[in-house]
Amino acid sequence: MKIAFYGSSILSAYWNGAATYYRGMLRALSAKGYDITFYEPDVYDRQKNRDIDPPDWCKVVVYEGTVEALKQVAAEARHADIVIKASGVGFEDDLLLEQVLSHASPHALRIFWDVDAPATLAELRANSEHPLRKALETIDLVLTYGGGEPVIAAYLAMGAHDCIPIYNALDPSTHFPVEPNPRFAGDLGFLGNRLPDREARVEEFFLVPAIRTPKQRFLLGGSGWGDKVMATNVSYLGHVGTADHNAFNNTPKAVLNISRESMAEIGFSPATRVFEAAGAGACLITDYWEGIPQFFLPDQEILVARDGKDVSQIMAELTPERAKQIGAAALERVLREHTYAHRAEDADRVFRSAQRRQVEAAE
Structure with a gap:
């Protein structure tokens, strides 16, 4: 047809x-x-x-x-x-x-x-x-x-x-585990363009937790953030091309998904980034939205934060070993059900x- x-x-x-x-x-x-x-x-x-x-x-x-x-x-x-x-x-x-x-x-x-x-x-x-x-x-x-x-x-x-x-x-032919890239070494990464419907949530879930955890390195990728005030432990990378997304996802200890406000309110709206990160074997932290268990098991295949304090606590407690376990479980789930x-x-x-x-x- x-x-x-x-x-x-x-x-x-x-x-x-x-x-x-x-x-x-x-x-x-x-x-x-x-x-x-x-x-x-x-x-x-x-x-x-x-x-x-x-x-x-x-x-x-x-x-x-x-x-x-x-x-x-x-x-x-x-x-x-x-x-x-x-x-x-x-x-x-x-x-x-x-x-x-x-x-x-x-x-x-x-x-x-x-x-x-x-x-x-x-x-x-x-x-x-x-x-x-x-x-x-x-x-x-x-x-x-x-x-x-x-x-x-x-x-x-x-x-x-x-x-x-x-x-x-997930398209497994484009998003998959790769060797870590030193450019993206750090504790928590977030990749997303600066949008009016997302900016306040990026502040709450990413920029404020960076202030609370000054000894950890935060990575921010995406367009439009150049003039944003950030803590000194935030490395702004600018636009990250799609060819580098796999490395960005699986090099830091964890990566963060932050939904646009309207998507979070309506629920059942996992972004492409959620599946791309899982496909790379990343330990993914997502902001809360209704319907998460339909796609990934919280605390086993994905970590869920309801606010910036949750992000800070998760990062304070998350070990590299547990991060790898969660990433591996997410990869197995996405290949089994979500391609x-x-x-x-x-x-x-x-x-x-x-x-x-x-x-x-x-x-």
Whole structure:
């Protein structure tokens, strides 16, 4: 089956947190026999900051950030059996949705794939005339990469025919244990760009614990933190390329996941970073959010902190031996249950079920 997928970027992870998810999902779907074309706009300097070459498991079409180019690629939807418009494409999202839906074949499965459900739902609640809200009645299926029952209920209440989470996961071919890198030697590492919806939580869960534990070395990677006041035991690394993520994850004694506030509130939203760190065999400390045990066992496969004091206490008590045990257990769990091959099985089952319903409805 042919998939036309319209998203932000698969070639560049530059200010594009969905890249890892797209890559893992589409590679795994390709392995199941899907013929995929991914359409991405040339915006936000992403093409100047590519971190992968065009893959052999997916055709990639990069189009100019113009309305004319958008309409040209949207017209290609007519050739697909499954047409997918993702959230947060980054250029004329509403127009792209309208164009893609209008060009899709009457027999095609129409999907909206939400890679930031809290943000999307906030927009829909604020505007009853939002184009997506109106389009839900013609969209066959909403998929999300997190959110669980709260997100499902919200979408159904707004008129979606169905909403199913296809969670983030691990691509073992890109995230795996590697030799430690002295550049990332330390006690606790955090990797994440500076975002308004995350900054206060980074202060609470990372920067304040660094002040409380001055004898430990903290590593901060990501863009936008250069002018942030930090304790002297925090080493700011700036942007850390994807090629270095495995070493960043498994070199420090532990690494920290800090959810955006909206993701933490809605729960059941493990970030790609959670699975990437587990895939590298890292001892991961995560801030608390509802649904953690669905993915990892607290205190055995992952450590959970409800606030900065918890982070400080965990770091004070965590030995290198226990950190290695937790990292090994997380790696075993993620390979057993949370790879993109597992998620592709879920997506394939969802696609085929939705297509059967289409056929039955037409009879």
